[in-house]
Amino acid sequence: MSAACIIPHVDPLADAPLRLEIAKEYDPLVLQFLVNGMREQPIAFAQSQKTVFIHPDLYTSGLPDSIQELHGLCRLHAKATQKRNTSSLRPLLCQKFADLYRQLSHAATFEELLGCSQALILIKAMIILGEDDDQTPYSEAVSYILAGIAGRLWHQAPIQLPQNLSPRHAWILAESVRRTIIMAFLLRSVYSLKTRKYSVRTPFVDALPFDVRTYLWDEGTEQT
Incomplete structure (x- = not known):
C-alpha cells in the first residue's frame, strides 16, 4: 500500500456531480496558508471535537462510532505532530480509512453516512498532508x-x-452537509497544490447554497 493509502479497484466518481473543472495556480504563500489551515483541522478536533465542518451539537443522540474513533486518532496525531513523527501513525490511519471507506457504502442512515464522510476527510487529511x-x-x-x-x-x-x-x-444539519462536501473538494485541491503546485476549481462547489449567517456555527443558543 502506498503512502497515500490508495484503495484499489474503485471508481468513486461514478456517482459524483458534473465533472466540470478549471485548472488554477496559486502563489506559494497562499498554497502554504491553505495547507496549514487544513493541517489544523485534526488538531482542532482533538482539542474540542469541533472543526469548521464538524459540529458537536449535530449528533444529539451521541457521537457515531466513526466520530468517536476519529477523535482518538486526532489526539494521537496531535501528539505525533508535536514530535514531528506523523509518519509513525500512517499504517493505523490507512487501516482506519480503509475500514471506514467500506462502511461508507453500507451506511444504514444518512447520519451514519455523514459521520463516516466527516471522519474519512479528516483521516485522509492526516495521511496526505503530513509535515x-x-x-x-x-x-x-x-x-x-x-x-x-x-x-x-x-x-x-x-x-x-x-x-x-x-x-x-435543522440549520446545523444542513450546514454540516454543505460544509462537509466543500471540505472534501477543498482537501482535494489542497492535496493537488501540495503535490503538483496547482489545483482544479470545481464550479459545482460554487453552486452550493450558502447561508450568510455563519456566526450561527459558533453560537450555543437556540436560533429561530
Whole structure:
C-alpha cells in the first residue's frame, strides 16, 4: 500500500456531480496558508471535537462510532505532530480509512453516512498532508476518492429535513452537509497544490447554497 493509502479497484466518481473543472495556480504563500489551515483541522478536533465542518451539537443522540474513533486518532496525531513523527501513525490511519471507506457504502442512515464522510476527510487529511512527508507524488486515486465521498453525500442528502428538529439543529444539519462536501473538494485541491503546485476549481462547489449567517456555527443558543 502506498503512502497515500490508495484503495484499489474503485471508481468513486461514478456517482459524483458534473465533472466540470478549471485548472488554477496559486502563489506559494497562499498554497502554504491553505495547507496549514487544513493541517489544523485534526488538531482542532482533538482539542474540542469541533472543526469548521464538524459540529458537536449535530449528533444529539451521541457521537457515531466513526466520530468517536476519529477523535482518538486526532489526539494521537496531535501528539505525533508535536514530535514531528506523523509518519509513525500512517499504517493505523490507512487501516482506519480503509475500514471506514467500506462502511461508507453500507451506511444504514444518512447520519451514519455523514459521520463516516466527516471522519474519512479528516483521516485522509492526516495521511496526505503530513509535515514529515512532503515528497510523496500526486495520486489521481486520492482525488477520485475525495470527490466520490462528496458526490455520495450530495446524492443521498435528504430533500426535506425531519420536522421534529429544532430550528438550530435543522440549520446545523444542513450546514454540516454543505460544509462537509466543500471540505472534501477543498482537501482535494489542497492535496493537488501540495503535490503538483496547482489545483482544479470545481464550479459545482460554487453552486452550493450558502447561508450568510455563519456566526450561527459558533453560537450555543437556540436560533429561530
